[in-house]
Amino acid sequence: MPLVLVSSDAFERHLTPPGHPERPERAHVFDAVATAWRGQGGTVLAPRPATLDELAAVHDRDHIERIAGTAGRAAMLDPDTFTSPESYELARLAVGAALVGVDHAMAGNGPALVLVRPPGHHAERDRAMGFCLFNNVAAAAAYARARGASRVAVVDIDVHHGNGTQQIFEDDQSILYVSTHQYPCYPGTGAVTEVGFGGGRGRTVNVPIEPGAGDDDYAEVLARVVVPILAAFAADVTIVSVGYDAHVQDPLAQMQVTTEGYRAMLATLRAAVDASGGRLVVVTEGGYDLPALGACLDATVEVLAATPSPAAGPVADPAPRVSGPGIRGREAAEAALAVQRPFWPSLI
């Protein structure tokens, strides 16, 4: 089942002020990845703009109108979040790219890797924040539901908590949100005790991890918490919010994940999705060191393009450890398991 990429060089035209980490050069990295994939004979699909109704599935009309009102000019929406004259159109294109990825995956044509900016996971139902205007992944999850998926999982491995995605679905039983993130860190949400509300209780899974965590820590969290919950939920469609800002070279956070650690995480997630017979869409979020971003995207393409599903990478030793590599992961996993066991009886 061949991988497709969804990408456009238009994303370089979303401009941010000089020195801003979410800068147009990130789109040049996406372009290089897409060009290399084409050079191997791979398919790169062009995005389409999301419709207003597709945006309104996850955003208030007031919010959409506020962003639309920035068309043709530069605006500061919060101290981190800016628009340029084309940003509204490009943010709609970023959402639409994720929907094209969902269409591909749901047609049974293999996984999709969606290369977009601005990112989306901090955008809440009624506000832009954290470099994000519209929530690309949330719109993709809602779209997958509208297209007939009964259960959709969003796995967010950006180093920051995806407050927007959590907020949009926190009372929705049909959409699982699982996040690993540095904690404490921006935006401050994502405590392990945040588990969703009402009918959505138990459909929000937060795994906050201490600063300084590396490959072993993330492997342990995925093996002990994320993969078992994905297996129990058995989503029809799984969407990964892939931020590469947990990388050791990233300037915005303090995690120590290597490119090989990201390769292992993507392999683990792909194997988990394949094991449950679901469909996989991977959508970019953060990642602000350009060489690390490029290397991690190359690794991601290799993992998603491999046939059959690659081995799941090093699986953490589940035996308790008191110190050394993996201690942050062990502590994070055990805290999350203690909170989540009532909702997921299969967790050990």
Ligand SMILES: [Zn+2]
């Ligand atoms: Zn991030």
